[in-house]
Amino acid sequence: MSTVLEVRDLRKSFGGIVAVDGVSFDVNEGEILGIIGPNGSGKSTLFNCILGQLKPSGGDVRLDGRAVTGMRPCDLNRLGVSRTFQLLQVFPQLTVRENLILAGQEHRGTMLSRLVGPRDAGLTQAADRMLAFFRLEHLADEEAGGLSYGQQKLLDAAMAFMAGPRLALLDEPAGGVNLTMLASLRERLKAINSEQGATFVVIEHNMEFVMALCNRILVLAEGRIIAQGDPGEVRRDPKVIEAYLGH
């Protein structure tokens, strides 16, 4: 099993506040790694530093052994790393199908071929397959802004998988999603993981969801990793109970 993502001693401080304080971990191919921790423990900042949205104050990020620290998000995305954000991020005025087409189009051809080349190149088909997979096909031609919160959340996740990423970092995919949809989302994620071999890193507050989905869990508190292991181990770890589950 090879290592997809290596994070070494990553640091990020905002003025005097150290949000990420020397975090190191590996993500193995095909695994679903969960990251949990109390609010303000630096989970989202960690994601933003790994993905180039923020410039880390120190440390290294490697993708398949290649240094990608501080690389622009769009370049990283085209190397097969995709993400979702904690807050909902769809394009409200594009239709659901167009949201997905957009998520795939920059992975094909060049800037020039996207202007003068063939319009579609199978993107509509790919988008419709993704819609069917997430059971959103009946909403394909609606503006994304008109969907319910849960539906937009599914669309958001679908967009992250449109280009067939090797590695997907999902920031609270289950936040605000109702129970029925949650089960459906978990199934979809597991299916993508097993069928396409995509690797996941998932930040999540919903313990049940994390425990059921992830193979391994990192616990972050005050910018540091305080525990890691399989869901059972983490659940029993007294440090975790103190920092997180106990509250």
Next chain:
Amino acid sequence: MRRSVLAGGALALAAVFLLLAPFAFRPYGIFILSMWAVMTIAAIGLNLTLGYAGQVSLAQAAFVGIGAYVTAYMTTKGWPFWMTYVIGGVACFAIGWVLGYPALRVQHHYLAFVTLAFNTLVYLVFRNEEWLTGGIYGISNVPRPSVLGWSMNSPREFYYFCLAHLALVSLAAWWLIRSPWGRAFIALRENPIRALSLGVDTRRYTLMAFALGAGLGGVSGALYAPLVQFVDPTPFALGLSLNLLLMVVVGGPGYFFGPFLGALVAVLLPEWMRFTEGYYLMGYAVLVIVLMVFCPTGLLGLVDRMFKPSRKTAAAEPPAGAVAAAAQSDGVR
């Protein structure tokens, strides 16, 4: 369906009107219609930058000016029109590209001020660099071009020349908006951070949005010079930039036909309202205020809204069968 039939009908009517209008109007009327075509081209450019890509620009008049001055300067020196036209357009494209760089750092009202300063700078060059631009006296006797030996000298001929350009520019803009670029521009406007995370190179698209908008400003200017046959600095001051912004906003930013309608309001309405003498500007101002308060998405936004309610309610309710099926299959797992 009804929507597209109506839109197609309106479009066909407009095309017939534009083709036949010169036979019904006196030369001044034809001049105004030509000016509408020229300003629409500049507004289409600004609509790309502002309406689609969401980048505020108060410098469009500067690009119209650069296009106009390049054409005026070179054609009066004996260069063929088509060459000055290409040079003017390319120069504006390049300068627009460079002006896009500040947009990578600042947005919204800050960007408005950056572009405003640029417009002022260009205006001052037009006015003060007499050796090049003729200063406040400008450049007069700008010749009108001929196409394949056919002179475009009369108002009617030159009107068709402008109209043909408008048609070409419209087709190109339509092509661009329907291409992945159009989608990327909208993504840039609606959520640049998400767009970036989906592989959209927001830096390149931002620069392109500026460059293309500026290039069309240049094309507009290249037609403006032979239309008026005289260029001086005054028309290219900030006022025109604001007017072009108004055209885009009144017509409906991010709507393909917005600039056509906006330019109609901004160029033709003042002429039609002349009978009110000094009051037309006041009336015009009140109209704009009312429109912006009740429909910030412009005239086409208003039209869109009139057709939409029925569609929206239908959208909110997914077909009952689909919900049941989804619930069922979720339940099975």
